[in-house]
Amino acid sequence: MNLTNAWTILKDNGYKETSKRNQILELFSNDERYLTARDLLDVMQKDYPSMSYDTVYRNLATFVSLGILEETELSGERHFRMQCESDHHHHHFICMDCGKIKEIPVCPMDMLGAALPAYEIANHKFEIYGKCPECK
């Protein structure tokens, strides 16, 4: 996902182009890591001292619902990052030191097949945590 694609999606869904939205998206474009609402606010308040939590959270929710950002929970806090470009479903290794991620091309649900016949599966979570080669 890049800035242009993100704006196309936003415009298609009737969202207006604002400078705050643009800066939030630019921050995610320039960072591979998962970021928290606080991370964003800290950076953005340099350029926009009046930026508020409400604006951050509202836009994060919008972006996630439109598939522009993806979200995960790390040590009790919500973290966000740009939706991966990958055209196929995948999972992530997350480095607990630098926060960088690596795509895992395998999905465990493929192996499960008919292991849960009577169950209605809504979604799933598979993440691996540790240290990347650079941090090891």
Place this chain on the structure above:
Amino acid sequence: MNLTNAWTILKDNGYKETSKRNQILELFSNDERYLTARDLLDVMQKDYPSMSYDTVYRNLATFVSLGILEETELSGERHFRMQCESDHHHHHFICMDCGKIKEIPVCPMDMLGAALPAYEIANHKFEIYGKCPECK
């Protein structure tokens, strides 16, 4: 994990036997589901009106660190349940309606083998969410 085993572990690690601890453990023994701190407090304040959050959270942290309880994050809240008896590593299907769980005997890490050679893997999370046969 049952009450007797839990108390053996606690005693071995120098923890004292208290009625509050016992009731917390009894509640988990009688419930298959994941419970929140609030769930516990609501039930326990019937018997111990003075039970405080501090006591609940402190003991939950103790129990998790000793492997008596296991913990997961569901919709932004920490949830706890008795550690499974299973002698081998496994994962869970969690019903989003009734909260009951079902053990998944497969671990995706087995399939990954040497897929992340240069990475140091600390831990992983794999959970499936949906509706169980009864709730469907």
Place this chain on the structure above:
DNA sequence: TTTCTAATAATAATGATTACGATTTACCTT
């Protein structure tokens, strides 16, 4: 430009979790 509505700012409220000083309790020793 004017107007309409979405978006934002500033701040307060909420909900979960943690912290703290005072008190009580388990349990070890005598």
Place this chain on the structure above:
DNA sequence: AAGGTAAATCGTAATCATTATTATTAGAAA
């Protein structure tokens, strides 16, 4: 059994992330 001591608990306040509220601002269409 009584007393001492550190652990455990209570009551409450503080903290942290997130959400809600209300007034104001700013896209963008006419």
